[in-house]
Amino acid sequence: MEKNHCKKRIAVYPGTFDPLTNGHVSLVRRGLEIFDxxxxxxxxxxxxxxxxxxxxxxxxxxxxxxxEPRVMVEGFRGLLVEYxxxxxxxxxxxxxxxxxxxxxxxxxxxxxxxxxRGLQTMFLMxxxxxxxxxxxxxxxxxxxxxxxxxxxxxxxxxxxxxxxxAKNAS
Numbered sequence: 001m002e003k004n005h006c007k008k009r010i011a012v013y014p015g016t017f018d019p020l021t022n023g024h025v026s027l028v029r030r031g032l033e034i035f036d037x038x039x040x041x042x043x044x045x046x047x048x049x050x051x052x053x054x055x056x057x058x059x060x061x062x063x064x065x066x067x068e069p070r071v072m073v074e075g076f077r078g079l080l081v082e083y084x085x086x087x088x089x090x091x092x093x094x095x096x097x098x099x100x101x102x103x104x105x106x107x108x109x110x111x112x113x114x115x116x117r118g119l120q121t122m123f124l125m126x127x128x129x130x131x132x133x134x135x136x137x138x139x140x141x142x143x144x145x146x147x148x149x150x151x152x153x154x155x156x157x158x159x160x161x162x163x164x165x166a167k168n169a170s
Contacts, residue, residue: 009034010089011122014041014080017057018050019156020064021138023130027095028071030124037070039087044077051139051163063155081116092121097131143167 011031031038042057054075065071076083084092094105109121133151141148142160
């Protein structure tokens with residue numbers, strides 16, 4: 001029996017995206033070279049205390065990818081495996097910056113695989129120029145009025161500046 005090759009290849013790229021960085025954007029664009037669609041799944045449930053609300057994070061990601069019809073942006077709650085299954089995806093896309101990321105990501109991938117044996121996790125190495133950045137470092141630099149231009153998309157830069165200007169004014 002021949003497999004149906006017309007089925008859409010969908011990957012779910014989950015995260016808090018607080019905020020979205022150029023490293024995240026690079027990973028989505030590279031994911032689009034492999035998959036027909038990438039769902040950027042913005043997590044509502046997070047142990048972190050986000051700077052931006054879920055709605056603000058969704059707005060920023062949507063604005064950045066507004067011209068890319070193969071990117072879907074949604075918020076999600078609950079287990080990632082259930083969300084991924086509901087989207088008709090069989091792949092979770094994750095980025096790795098350094099060896100320090102691997103252990104945590106590997107544990108998550110194994111737990112997701114335990115919860116759903118048919119689910120795969122695909123790791124893509126970050127581009128070398130984004131190796132040193134993550135959302136936490138970006139927020140800290142922005143909070144202290146550091147120059148983060150070129151590290152985040154322009155809509156994110158505007159919102160970070162506005163958010164910290166408002167915090168500093170109060």
